[in-house]
Amino acid sequence: MPAFDPRRHLIGLQDMPRERMEGLLHRAQHFAEGHDARDALAGVAVCTLFFEPSTRTRLSFQLAAQRLGADVLGFDASTSSTSKGETALDTLRTIEAMGVRGFIVRHKEDGAVAELAAHAAEGTSLLNAGDGRSAHPTQGLLDMLTLRQAKGADFSKLKVLIVGDVKHSRVARSDLHALRVLGAGEIRVCGPASLLPDDDTLRGCVVSHDFDAALEGADALMMLRLQRERMEDGLVNSLEDYHRDYGLTRSRVLRAAPGAVVMHPGPMNRGVEITDEVADGPESWVLRQVANGVAVRMAVLEDLLRR
Amino acid sequence: MPAFDPRRHLIGLQDMPRERMEGLLHRAQHFAEGHDARDALAGVAVCTLFFEPSTRTRLSFQLAAQRLGADVLGFDASTSSTSKGETALDTLRTIEAMGVRGFIVRHKEDGAVAELAAHAAEGTSLLNAGDGRSAHPTQGLLDMLTLRQAKGADFSKLKVLIVGDVKHSRVARSDLHALRVLGAGEIRVCGPASLLPDDDTLRGCVVSHDFDAALEGADALMMLRLQRERMEDGLVNSLEDYHRDYGLTRSRVLRAAPGAVVMHPGPMNRGVEITDEVADGPESWVLRQVANGVAVRMAVLEDLLRR
Amino acid sequence: MPAFDPRRHLIGLQDMPRERMEGLLHRAQHFAEGHDARDALAGVAVCTLFFEPSTRTRLSFQLAAQRLGADVLGFDASTSSTSKGETALDTLRTIEAMGVRGFIVRHKEDGAVAELAAHAAEGTSLLNAGDGRSAHPTQGLLDMLTLRQAKGADFSKLKVLIVGDVKHSRVARSDLHALRVLGAGEIRVCGPASLLPDDDTLRGCVVSHDFDAALEGADALMMLRLQRERMEDGLVNSLEDYHRDYGLTRSRVLRAAPGAVVMHPGPMNRGVEITDEVADGPESWVLRQVANGVAVRMAVLEDLLRR
Structure with missing residues (x-):
């Protein structure tokens, strides 16, 4: 209470x-x-x-x-x-x-x-x-509004993938709560082990460290910002490594379900968690989120x- | 002129x-x-x-x-x-x-x-x-408005006590002027000698260095903020000493007249010129002042x- | 285009x-x-x-x-x-x-x-x-509005003098463009060689390094601010030298045409490009510009x- x-x-x-x-x-x-x-x-x-x-x-x-x-x-x-x-x-x-x-x-x-x-x-x-x-919480709500606009009000068939530094992200926590409240069909979470929380934050989620596999069939790709401090903390080797493993590129978008939407809470680290091509591409709902x-x-x- | x-x-x-x-x-x-x-x-x-x-x-x-x-x-x-x-x-x-x-x-x-x-x-x-x-001046006026709300518009019987660093306080100077204009019955000023002005700021006031004595019969206790710089200036030994001699505690409030009101211009140094108990207690008109x-x-x- | x-x-x-x-x-x-x-x-x-x-x-x-x-x-x-x-x-x-x-x-x-x-x-x-x-551009437009109020809408007979650090000044560039668009009769530019641009910024202008000569017959004196960095850059010897050569004094105003207006985009370096007497004098349109x-x-x- x-x-x-x-x-x-x-x-x-x-x-x-x-x-x-x-x-x-x-x-x-x-x-x-x-x-x-x-x-x-x-x-x-x-x-x-x-x-x-x-x-x-x-x-x-x-x-x-x-x-x-x-x-x-x-x-x-x-x-x-x-x-x-x-x-x-x-x-x-x-x-x-x-x-x-x-x-x-x-x-x-x-x-x-x-x-x-x-x-x-x-x-x-x-x-x-x-x-x-x-x-x-208002970020969580705006992400849900964006999902509804893109995919309709019934979330029960939806496969949502959250990617990146969930461990340090209030955005991810609010999204996870909201997706559960609205009954999202499947919530996938993907990121390096060092950036995923080990408490009950991820309960009920399908957790993976393999971005390419996690993308298969996903309807919404919610990318998180990689704070540069994570490198200083030793949680990430380099921005280049992070981009190779968890950066959203055009070819990765094509692995997701047809019509998949790309979201990011901003500000974006272009070239790290997302490429220019995707950030500014037709799948991007980033400005709609704003x-x-x-x-x-x-x-x-x-x-x-x-x- | x-x-x-x-x-x-x-x-x-x-x-x-x-x-x-x-x-x-x-x-x-x-x-x-x-x-x-x-x-x-x-x-x-x-x-x-x-x-x-x-x-x-x-x-x-x-x-x-x-x-x-x-x-x-x-x-x-x-x-x-x-x-x-x-x-x-x-x-x-x-x-x-x-x-x-x-x-x-x-x-x-x-x-x-x-x-x-x-x-x-x-x-x-x-x-x-x-x-x-x-x-x-607007602080002086708001203090007078607060006094009127607490004690009525006739200040002629009122005993008002101002406590603390009067020397460096524009709030105290404006309060003193306003109290004189409105004909306050008695204006008492109390604080360590090092923090009281020696010019005509205090003309007509009853000046004391003994807080406990000055409290007797007072209808309004106007506490001033102790700036931490006063210690660096050597005008105050320590916050502990200041609190012991001039900090307003519950037991000190009880020495004042029944129904005495406690005022402070904020922001308060809790534990220095005023205790939590008094700041948040029933005698406190601090938020009403705001x-x-x-x-x-x-x-x-x-x-x-x-x- | x-x-x-x-x-x-x-x-x-x-x-x-x-x-x-x-x-x-x-x-x-x-x-x-x-x-x-x-x-x-x-x-x-x-x-x-x-x-x-x-x-x-x-x-x-x-x-x-x-x-x-x-x-x-x-x-x-x-x-x-x-x-x-x-x-x-x-x-x-x-x-x-x-x-x-x-x-x-x-x-x-x-x-x-x-x-x-x-x-x-x-x-x-x-x-x-x-x-x-x-x-x-809005500084350029406000300067034109000020000139119109002072001298009327027909600029074809007007002799306008711009004085000072034209090289580093966006105000001067916008003024020059606007004066040309509105067909100003004569545009004079005056300043030390180190502070005048050597590209086509000054095309069509009468350029001079002699302030006293340039003032003769001028209807509007547009003074520019001297940034103190210019000394560090070695473009100006000293504020005193600059004031002696290019500072607008009362006696210099008298060299200009009768009824000449004094303008400055502010903030003014009083005592450098303009004296108090001129800045606050009857010829000054500085506050009108604001x-x-x-x-x-x-x-x-x-x-x-x-x-």
């Missing part, structure tokens, strides 16, 4: 009821078709509270909030009074007291956003924009903050 | 007529009850011009301006063309020329905001968001900028 | 038809008189995308976009995912995919904005806010982004 109200906050996807997730995706699809709802959050103040920098995600949330008519504020916690020794919780409480009702929070530490949510004032909602390796990100964030903000 | 028009700018509280201060507090109370005035400054551009960083104060002003319908811009003067050698005055004049009518200015140096106000273009208003050790900050800033911005 | 559509983007002024430039200036004059057009870009998202920092120009565009009712976002490319190795083009495409239609782009490298424009998605417009030494900057940017944004 979480110590926070899961209807008031969005912290992760593992416990979200299927009908709620489908409701959010349905509403997000509406926004993805270009509809705005400028009155939905008129007069509501929303604040991005990033303890770890990320311009892309911040912009996406900001656009979503603007299209709902909200007032959007930014608090860059890496350069402000947290450096004066203020705790994250005091920062949250202070901005709450100013009348801000929605917080979009990113934090380096696993569980930090849930912890803040458990202590938030009544009437405020927290939205996890990424914490540690744990969760990035567009869906705004739509999904609109749906979540509206759901949590509309009075 | 100041070289700027005190009705057009808010630089300090020392010369503000009592009826004007009470008018602002009356209007701020209206905003504190949740009312917006989205038409008041519609189409008016307001710029935060911070030569010293402060996220909390900037956010509070930004929220206030948004609730009045203004367009809000931010100019972080520590990272911009001032580093190309432009003077603060040229920066001000340039942004004025762009059509910005209200400036919320913070500066490290005493008197810097007054100096800028004296040279501002006709039709623009400057609002001091803190200069050196001199003044932080909420009142937005209301007071709305009242001031509306007063100065409404055509 | 450029690889981008010159009606969709504003990259430079060299190929702009005279009637289009005059149309933009006419519309800008309307905005300079204080008119807003809050419905023009309502619901349109505009993003400043600065790969080189500049607060003044960013604020000016932001104010312009707000007065047209747009949603304005900021992407500071020097502190964000470009540092994760993302290319400028991927950054652009990502923000485009979020639904942003207008991009205000500044970049250190010559031609970088044109290059991005050539690859922009259908339906988005790029506006060059300065690239390398090449172009700063005001015109917002008006010109409104005209351009409206022209490019109104559906």
Whole structure:
């Protein structure tokens, strides 16, 4: 049992009821078709509270909030009074007291956003924009929206392949939770042993270290970003080796099922986990994912903050 | 005689007529009850011009301006063309020329905001968001609003105790001015000799170095932040010593008058000038102060900028 | 032939038809008189995308976009995912995919904005806010608007003198293009040989190294900023020497034609290329240029982004 109200906050996807997730995706699809709802959050103040920098995600949330008519504020916690020794919780409480009702929070530490949510004032909602390796729920949702657009709402026949550094990826964890909630037919995970988690993250998945084999018959290829730190950590020999074994090339795309879609959360390491040809090719839904990100964030903000 | 028009700018509280201060507090109370005035400054551009960083104060002003319908811009003067050698005055004049009518200015140096106000273009208003050790007038006003909410509008019977590093505190100076304007019954000041000013800042105050004695019968305890630099300056031996002598604990709160309120401008050094128990306890009006900050800033911005 | 559509983007002024430039200036004059057009870009998202920092120009565009009712976002490319190795083009495409239609782009490298424009998605417009030494077209347009206000719309009798570091100045290049498009009577250029370009930048100009002689009869004096790096580069001996030879003093202004106007793109190096007396004197149109900057940017944004 979480110590926070899961209807008031969005912290992760593992416990979200299927009908709620489908409701959010349905509403997000509406926004993805270009509809705005400028009155939905008129007069509501929303604040991005990033303890770890990320311009892309911040912009996406900001656009979503603007299209709902909200007032959007930014608090860059890496350069402000947290450096004066203020705790994250005091920062949250202070901005709450100013009348801000929605917080979009990113934090380096696993569980930090849930912890803040458990202590938030009544009437405020927290939205996890990424914490540690744990969760990035709006990324999970936008990936599901993209899959639905590409393959239809019934995931029961779908073979989804997630490739790369699952161990350190909050994106992968949120995707895995969402795919289970929506009943994906088969979830395959592929990557070097050093980058796959050995806990129950991969329960129910078909795990493989052989990319070419794993590709056979896959309907969706979800590529993960390889952080360059993994080499310094000794988990990967070289970018060249990684690319040879796990880089998505045109010829590898052809091994997958006909009409397979290619996805990546961005920013892409072109030439490492994906080639230019694939990133910019007809199978790539990468920019569609970005567009869906705004739509999904609109749906979540509206759901949590509309009075 | 100041070289700027005190009705057009808010630089300090020392010369503000009592009826004007009470008018602002009356209007701020209206905003504190949740009312917006989205038409008041519609189409008016307001710029935060911070030569010293402060996220909390900037956010509070930004929220206030948004609730009045203004367009809000931010100019972080520590990272911009001032580093190309432009003077603060040229920066001000340039942004004025762009059509910005209200400036919320913070500066490290005493008197810097007054100096800028004296040279501002006709039709623009400057609002001091803190200069050196001199003044932080909206903090003074929000503290007065908080006192009124807690103790009523008649300050003549009130015993107010200000504790800590008054010497380096613009908050304390603005509080002292405001308390005098509003006719507070008794103003007590307490702190180590090294942190109390020896000029006329404390005129009319009851000064003490004995915190426990000073607490007796006090109706409001205004705690100040202890900057960690004071130790490096040799003005304080250690945080432990400071906490022992001037830290507000639960048992010390009990020495004050029944119903005494605890205030702090934030961010708090928990465990130094105030314990967790008091900061988060029923006597604490700290978050109410933060909420009142937005209301007071709305009242001031509306007063100065409404055509 | 450029690889981008010159009606969709504003990259430079060299190929702009005279009637289009005059149309933009006419519309800008309307905005300079204080008119807003809050419905023009309502619901349109505009993003400043600065790969080189500049607060003044960013604020000016932001104010312009707000007065047209747009949603304005900021992407500071020097502190964000470009540092994760993302290319400028991927950054652009990502923000485009979020639904942003207008991009205000500044970049250190010559031609970088044109290059991005050539690859922009259908339906988005790029506006060059300065690239390398090449172009700063809205600065050129605002200078023309200022000249029109001071001297009337017929430039055919006008003698314009540009003074200083033309070699490294995108402002000068855009001014030169605009003056040619509008048919300026005589364009004079003056500066030390080390700071004048030896390519075809100055074609058709009267070039001189003798400031006092060049001033005779000039109707407009366009002073350029001397970057301090020029001394380190060995292109200028000292600020004192530069001021003696090319600094605009009161007595030098008197050598020019009666009613000559003084212009400077800012920020000014007071005491180097211009004295306080001239910068703040009656001949100075410097703040008027700043005001015109917002008006010109409104005209351009409206022209490019109104559906």
